[in-house]
Amino acid sequence: xxxxxxxxxxxxxxxxxxxxxxxxxxxxxxxxxxxxxxxxxxxxxxxxxxxxxxxxxxxxxxxxxxxxxxxxxxxxxxxxxxxxxxxxxxxxxxxxxxxxxxxxxxxxxxxxxxxxxxxxxxxxxxxxxxxxxxxxxxxxxxxxxxxxxxxxxxxxxxxxxxxxxxxxxxxxxxxxxxxxxxxxxxxxxxxxxxxxxxxxxxxxxxxxxxxxxxxxxxxxxxxxxxxxxxxxxxxxxxxxxxxxxxxxxxxxxxxxxxxxxxxxxxxxxxxxxxxxxxxxxxxxxxxxxxxxxxxxxxxxxxxxxxxxxxxxxxxxxxxxxxxxxxxxxxxxxxxxxxxxxxxxxxxxxxxxxxxxxxxxxxxxxxxxxxxxxxxxxxxxxxxxxxxxxxxxxxxxxxxxxxxxxxxxxxxxxxxxxxxxxxxx
Amino acid sequence: xxxxxxxxxxxxxxxxxxxxxxxxxxxxxxxxxxxxxxxxxxxxxxxxxxxxxxxxxxxxxxxxxxxxxxxxxxxxxxxxxxxxxxxxxxxxxxxxxxxxxxxxxxxxxxxxxxxxxxxxxxxxxxxxxxxxxxxxxxxxxxxxxxxxxxxxxxxxxxxxxxxxxxxxxxxxxxxxxxxxxxxxxxxxxxxxxxxxxxxxxxxxxxxxxxxxxxxxxxxxxxxxxxxxxxxxxxxxxxxxxxxxxxxxxxxxxxxxxxxxxxxxxxxxxxxxxxxxxxxxxxxxxxxxxxxxxxxxxxxxxxxxxxxxxxxxxxxxxxxxxxxxxxxxxxxxxxxxxxxxxxxxxxxxxxxxxxxxxxxxxxxxxxxxxxxxxxxxxxxxxxxxxxxxxxxxxxxxxxxxxxxxxxxxxxxxxxxxxxxxxxxx
Numbered sequence: 001x002x003x004x005x006x007x008x009x010x011x012x013x014x015x016x017x018x019x020x021x022x023x024x025x026x027x028x029x030x031x032x033x034x035x036x037x038x039x040x041x042x043x044x045x046x047x048x049x050x051x052x053x054x055x056x057x058x059x060x061x062x063x064x065x066x067x068x069x070x071x072x073x074x075x076x077x078x079x080x081x082x083x084x085x086x087x088x089x090x091x092x093x094x095x096x097x098x099x100x101x102x103x104x105x106x107x108x109x110x111x112x113x114x115x116x117x118x119x120x121x122x123x124x125x126x127x128x129x130x131x132x133x134x135x136x137x138x139x140x141x142x143x144x145x146x147x148x149x150x151x152x153x154x155x156x157x158x159x160x161x162x163x164x165x166x167x168x169x170x171x172x173x174x175x176x177x178x179x180x181x182x183x184x185x186x187x188x189x190x191x192x193x194x195x196x197x198x199x200x201x202x203x204x205x206x207x208x209x210x211x212x213x214x215x216x217x218x219x220x221x222x223x224x225x226x227x228x229x230x231x232x233x234x235x236x237x238x239x240x241x242x243x244x245x246x247x248x249x250x251x252x253x254x255x256x257x258x259x260x261x262x263x264x265x266x267x268x269x270x271x272x273x274x275x276x277x278x279x280x281x282x283x284x285x286x287x288x289x290x291x292x293x294x295x296x297x298x299x300x301x302x303x304x305x306x307x308x309x310x311x312x313x314x315x316x317x318x319x320x321x322x323x324x325x326x327x328x329x330x331x332x333x334x335x336x337x338x339x340x341x342x343x344x345x346x347x348x349x350x351x352x353x354x355x356x357x358x359x360x361x362x363x364x365x366x367x368x369x370x371x372x373x374x375x376x377x378x379x380x381x382x383x384x385x386x387x388x389x390x391x392x393x394x395x396x397x398x399x400x401x402x403x404x405x406x407x408x409x410x411x412x413x414x415x416x417x418x419x420x421x422x423x424x
Numbered sequence: 425x426x427x428x429x430x431x432x433x434x435x436x437x438x439x440x441x442x443x444x445x446x447x448x449x450x451x452x453x454x455x456x457x458x459x460x461x462x463x464x465x466x467x468x469x470x471x472x473x474x475x476x477x478x479x480x481x482x483x484x485x486x487x488x489x490x491x492x493x494x495x496x497x498x499x500x501x502x503x504x505x506x507x508x509x510x511x512x513x514x515x516x517x518x519x520x521x522x523x524x525x526x527x528x529x530x531x532x533x534x535x536x537x538x539x540x541x542x543x544x545x546x547x548x549x550x551x552x553x554x555x556x557x558x559x560x561x562x563x564x565x566x567x568x569x570x571x572x573x574x575x576x577x578x579x580x581x582x583x584x585x586x587x588x589x590x591x592x593x594x595x596x597x598x599x600x601x602x603x604x605x606x607x608x609x610x611x612x613x614x615x616x617x618x619x620x621x622x623x624x625x626x627x628x629x630x631x632x633x634x635x636x637x638x639x640x641x642x643x644x645x646x647x648x649x650x651x652x653x654x655x656x657x658x659x660x661x662x663x664x665x666x667x668x669x670x671x672x673x674x675x676x677x678x679x680x681x682x683x684x685x686x687x688x689x690x691x692x693x694x695x696x697x698x699x700x701x702x703x704x705x706x707x708x709x710x711x712x713x714x715x716x717x718x719x720x721x722x723x724x725x726x727x728x729x730x731x732x733x734x735x736x737x738x739x740x741x742x743x744x745x746x747x748x749x750x751x752x753x754x755x756x757x758x759x760x761x762x763x764x765x766x767x768x769x770x771x772x773x774x775x776x777x778x779x780x781x782x783x784x785x786x787x788x789x790x791x792x793x794x795x796x797x798x799x800x801x802x803x804x805x806x807x808x809x810x811x812x813x814x815x816x817x818x819x820x821x822x823x824x825x826x827x828x829x830x831x832x833x834x835x836x837x838x839x840x841x842x843x844x845x846x847x848x
Contacts, residue, residue, distance in 0.1 A: 001610060001611065001613075001614050003631065004610075004614065004627065004628055004631055005617075005629050007627075008618075008627050008631075010617065013617065015613070015617065017613070023702055025529060050723055052600065055600050056596075059606070060635075061606075061632055061635065061636075063633075065433050065631065101571055101706050104617060108611070111593070111611070112570050112578075113568070113575060115570035115571070116570055116571070116572055116573075116574055116575050116577075116578050117532070117574060117575065118567055119570065119571055120572070120573045120574045120577070123573075145536050145540055146535070146536050146539035146540055146543065146731070146733075147539070147540070147728045147729070147730075147731075148540055148544070148545055148573070149540075149544045149547075149572065149573035149574070149577040149580075149581075149722075149727075150540055150541060150544045150573070150574075150576050150580055151537060151576070152574050152575070152576035152577065153544070153573040153574050153576065153577045154536075154540050156573075156574055157573075171536070172480075176476065176479055182483070186425060186428075187425065187532070187535070188735070188749045188751070189425075189439070189441070189734070189735035190425050190428065191749075192735045192736060192738075192747040192748075192749060193429075193434065193437065193439065193528060193735060193747075194432075194653065203428065203431075204428055206766075207427065207428055207431050207432075207488055207489065208485055208488065209487075209488055210807045211484075211485065211487075217751045217752070217754075218749050218750070218751060219749070219750050219751075220750070240756045241750035241751065241754070242751040242752045242753055243751070243753065244752075259482065260699050270754075294728045294730070295728075297728075298573075298727045298728040299727075300728050303573075303722045303723075303724055303727035304571045304718045304719075304722040304724050305571070306571075306718070307570075307571075310612070310613070311612070311613035311617065314616075314617060320579075323616040323617075324616075325612045325615075325616060326642070326643050326644070327612070327641045327642060327643075327665065327666040327667070328641070328666045328667035328668075329664070329666055329667065330641075330666045330694075350768070357774060360848050400598075404649075405558050
């Protein structure tokens, strides 16, 4: 398509694309915008290497494409403007979470990458928000690297989970790269490799000065907890990873308390998700921390987000053309848009989607903000910690019905009269 | 745990870990091993950078760890041996698809990465095999980059899909990196950006010498096909991406044939999966190629594979100790193992899981082969094309009942008497 725009003399056309979802995934009443930092990093660093250009040029499909096109690629940089929702912002179907305005060939090229980056982190952040909500005031750790869709996905899942309220990750590289708090525990292999469970526990606790978490379920949870008590250990925490977690947590808590280890924290793991956590919370299981892997790092009940990136506006020589597709069940709304959120008493009361050139409604906040101008990030961008704080506050300001696990509640989204008229 | 092995003087212990799944994911009657090439590449290239070591050393958890440990990391290389199933091999629960023997700290370190790499590609290859089977003799293209879990996942999903029988991908970078055949089509934005649909079609078809695929559903499929016929175009293919694909494909085929465009191929896309493809095939829709995105690149019905990596054997000073965990519902089988597959008349009749030091059964093939010795790949490794051929033959040699979409059939897996006795 870039070769087509180039060959057709269409490079002077400036295009605006918007990224949004048409409907909510299963079990979701809202989404949490995430991945913007990686998306902007991609746009800032995008170039074609000489070897890539040589490879493209040799593809049979390109045999009619002029050599000027490949020269154009050689000098290629993304020079567009980007507006986006802040990371951590809850959003809804048909609301653009990102808008790109750039020469048409540039805006087109970045479609797949922007979608892959933003769809994924938004998927994980939206799942993490549910899990964190289910855990109530108990912290949730992200433990899913081994089940993520490869190592890059593991890294970005840890980031998105932290953004949406998890307190840390077990993936050391994510801690290093994003300054996410790290916490892990031993594996069962540590116990199996030692001469005895007692020796396994005591050597680990000594090395890490009791600031560690001992794993209780390699053989028998109740024997293991007696073993660590008899050895005089006072670990920061213990973890149970299998069996009936509610029953085991009660029995372990009881044994620890009777031995005076009242400050030893109890961590549970093992195929947890928001529903199992809600059950454990409802059963008053004495769990201090939930560690969640597979369900979180893959968003297993809704692993894909149907984000799309659609052309809404063209400008050439000062003339603006607002466009839409009418495909059955996949139509779009024309024109560059803005999303306005109204509050009532500190709680979000509804959103308005309007054309970007309409006057601002009174007393509503614009959710799309400029984040990149002429290919360079607008500074300062919020840090991950700031985005995490924003996310906590913004989810806290949603109507409480939206946070229920059943995800049956809806939120009022209105289209402006001008947008409705233009669409018609 | 590495610091623990180091501090505890356990480095001389040689450990054997096996990677396997405990049960099949939903809707799967078999799995397809994939990702070995990336796993071995990871093991061969694994080192610690100086800056990473400095960062680790400053983590509060490591304050009691001796500086000798960090010197050990500085010289770290993976020096182990690896046995694995060839990529493309169908396998079943409790069968190790990979076995690592190495000094214990090395074998432990690589757990998370090996799982993330192999779980993911195996997930996608196993899904792709179902989709390819549903399509029968019609080719399936992988179109899912935008919905994959980030750009690395998109790249590896394209690879795994091709391995398991897809004919190509729309992700150009996957074509460049893995020599996977590329095929794509225009987006709706190409049509919207042009002065008219007729102009959009003809300029694209001219540039690519009719060797392209025109997208019909931006406004109205039947108008679009009339437009391209009236313009005298003879595109290689046309694509329908929305609406009732069976009805639209019949109407489009009919119009094309009546205009003499009998060799123009008909490609359909739009949230396809193996069940929707089976329905289209059953309804005799005149589709030539299926393009599958989201469902394939995320394995949306079963997005995570519960692969685990478990310690089975330890060796120190010539003394071997075979170990297992007994956790409730998560127990393992002890000892290094081999998997043997028997054929009857060219069809797989059953697998035997035995201890590696048992004599080979008569007339069965060993599925685990040596792929790395002392940290270096055994050469030659099969190319992606060879692995793809092996996959096609190996899936073709499964009992046909296993290939049904209902995935209700089972396959006989036997444990050797010696392994059963040892486990008891």
